[in-house]
Amino acid sequence: MALKGLKVIEMAGLAPSPFCGMLLADLGARIIRVDRPNTNTFPTDRFTRGKEALSVDLRDVRGQSIFRKLCASSDVIIDSFRPGVMEKLNLGPADVLAVSPRLIYARMSGFGQTGPFSGKAGHDINFLALSGVLSMLGPQDGKPTPPLNLLGDFGGGLLCAFGILAAVIRRGITGRGEVLDANLTDGTAYLSSWLWRARDLPVWGEGRGTGWFDGGLPWYTTYRCRDGQFVAVGCLEKQFFDNLLEALGIPGKYNQQHDQDYLESMRTEFGSIFQGKTRGEWAEIFEELDACVTPVLSLDEASRFSRHQSGQPSQRGQTDNSGRRSSGPSPSPRILSPSNLPLPVAELGMDLVHHGQHTEAVLREMGHSDREIQDLISGRIIQGPP
Numbered sequence: 001m002a003l004k005g006l007k008v009i010e011m012a013g014l015a016p017s018p019f020c021g022m023l024l025a026d027l028g029a030r031i032i033r034v035d036r037p038n039t040n041t042f043p044t045d046r047f048t049r050g051k052e053a054l055s056v057d058l059r060d061v062r063g064q065s066i067f068r069k070l071c072a073s074s075d076v077i078i079d080s081f082r083p084g085v086m087e088k089l090n091l092g093p094a095d096v097l098a099v100s101p102r103l104i105y106a107r108m109s110g111f112g113q114t115g116p117f118s119g120k121a122g123h124d125i126n127f128l129a130l131s132g133v134l135s136m137l138g139p140q141d142g143k144p145t146p147p148l149n150l151l152g153d154f155g156g157g158l159l160c161a162f163g164i165l166a167a168v169i170r171r172g173i174t175g176r177g178e179v180l181d182a183n184l185t186d187g188t189a190y191l192s193s194w195l196w197r198a199r200d201l202p203v204w205g206e207g208r209g210t211g212w213f214d215g216g217l218p219w220y221t222t223y224r225c226r227d228g229q230f231v232a233v234g235c236l237e238k239q240f241f242d243n244l245l246e247a248l249g250i251p252g253k254y255n256q257q258h259d260q261d262y263l264e265s266m267r268t269e270f271g272s273i274f275q276g277k278t279r280g281e282w283a284e285i286f287e288e289l290d291a292c293v294t295p296v297l298s299l300d301e302a303s304r305f306s307r308h309q310s311g312q313p314s315q316r317g318q319t320d321n322s323g324r325r326s327s328g329p330s331p332s333p334r335i336l337s338p339s340n341l342p343l344p345v346a347e348l349g350m351d352l353v354h355h356g357q358h359t360e361a362v363l364r365e366m367g368h369s370d371r372e373i374q375d376l377i378s379g380r381i382i383q384g385p386p
Contacts (some may be wrong), residue, residue, distance in 0.1 A: 001028025002335060006075050009034055010051070015078025015124075015149065016184060017108050018047035019157035020078055024164065025050045026331035032070070032362060034058075037383035048353045054363075055356035055383040058089045062381045063338060068088035071096045076104045076164055082121075083113045093179045103177040104167045108160055112183040124184075124300070127152035131188035136195060140209030140216065155191045156184035191319055212236070217266035219244065219257065222296060229279035230296040231286075233270070247272045303329075356383040364373075 003024055010021040012035035025031045031051040036058070054070075055061040068091070071077065077096065079086055086092045093105045110127055111117035119131075125146045128348035138145035159181035167178040189196075201210040212217035219241055222230045233239045241257045250273075254266055274282065280296050286293040295301075359382050361375050376382045 004028040005378045006060045007073065008032070008076040008078065008164075009070060010078045010225060011080045011086075012036075012039075012045070013108070014044075015047075015153040015161065016157040017078050017080035018045050019154050020106075020108070020164075021051060022047040022049070022138070023158065023161040023331075032074075032358075033353070034067070034070075035193060037356070037380060039355070041299050046352070051353055052358035053353045053356055054359050056253065056359070057381050058091060060379075060381050062376065063380070064090055066363070066366070066382070067091055068096060068099050068378075070362070071103055072100045073366070074103065075168070076099070076106060078160070078164075079105065079107045081109075083107075083109055083118045096203050097177060097179075101176055102171060104164055104171065104180065105177065106160055106164050106167075106180040106182055108156065108180075109183045111185050113181050117185075122184075124149035124152035126183040127156070127188050130185050131192065133188055133192045133195070136208050136214070138208050142209070143210070151191060152184045152188045156182065156187040159187045159190065167262075186334075218263055218270050221267075223271055223274035225274055225277060225279040225282060227278040227280075231274060231279060231282050232294050234292040234294075240290065240292045243289050244293060247285050247289055247293070307373065354385050357382050 003356050006029040008021060008024055008031045010017060010031050010033045012018075012033055012364075018033075021033065022033045032054050033048060034054050036045060036053050039055075056066050058067055087095075091109075097103055097105065107113060109118065110122035111120060111130070120383060125134065128146055128151055129144075131152075133151060134142075134144045134146060137147060160180070162308065163180045163182055171177055172317045186211045190351055205211040205216045208214060212220055212326070215221045219233055219235050222232050233244065235244045238257060241254075242251070243254060245251050248270065249270070254262055256262065277285075282293070360373055363382065364370075368376075373382070377384060
């Protein structure tokens, strides 16, 4: 477990910060999720697996004292609030770094810590819109369409985890912590660096939905099959394009892959041929042929395919707050030993944690007596499990 021994405080929030915490937990870090008493954020958070849940009122000076004490023994804070919220609680970077100069204070926000948008609310679609990326996504004759909430929320969480690990390495050199500004708008733009730097390449069409990679070409798109399922075609290179034509039964028909005069007729013919067989039948044909053609799988189908391909468990199960079983992908990349064998991964609990589930245990570890804990519960400064 690469991050064993790293202790992280995760302020309860929406998708980006809990995803960032999950990434670190999957690599062995200890994550303590801090939430307010009498809140109800847990039913929508699907990234609590393997974390500890502490419920404390940070608006009270006694709750602030508990938090500072927790900071003194921690390595990282993931701040999920809007700029200024932690400062109002006297728990901003200046406050807690005075207690623990080695602390890494990672601040996740939508639009950054400064500027006219810093105090505004926003969601993934807004971060994509202001980053310039959303303008490039969607069909040719339609409106810009977000790719779910993958880029801003989870790309931002991934980049925050990356920044935290870089700061941990730097701290090993300097002995001091860092303050990270991981805002999701800048993160989305950074993830799209290739789009910015490749605008001079001949891969773009006349607007969105007309280029190489956004469905604008007949050899990089999806096609419906006879059973209503789909296949994905991505044969950019000529050798794969030739193999595609062979599999479709029209070898050599389109010698000029990029000839604009044939693109629409090519798309129509490809679509008609793919409609003649089921997705499963096409999958069998292309399984033995290197043509960059694959079935479009559902999430459930993808989990079975991944296990079959790698021989490794592809998912980790968990039970949500209603008792239903669910699952998600196993951590990636897998860390291997020099002999190419997988190293142990974090042994995380299978179930999602509950509000305040570990409050008393965490406080006892910090040195609080049972009587002190009961007094804090009575004073509504902390909250245990329901």
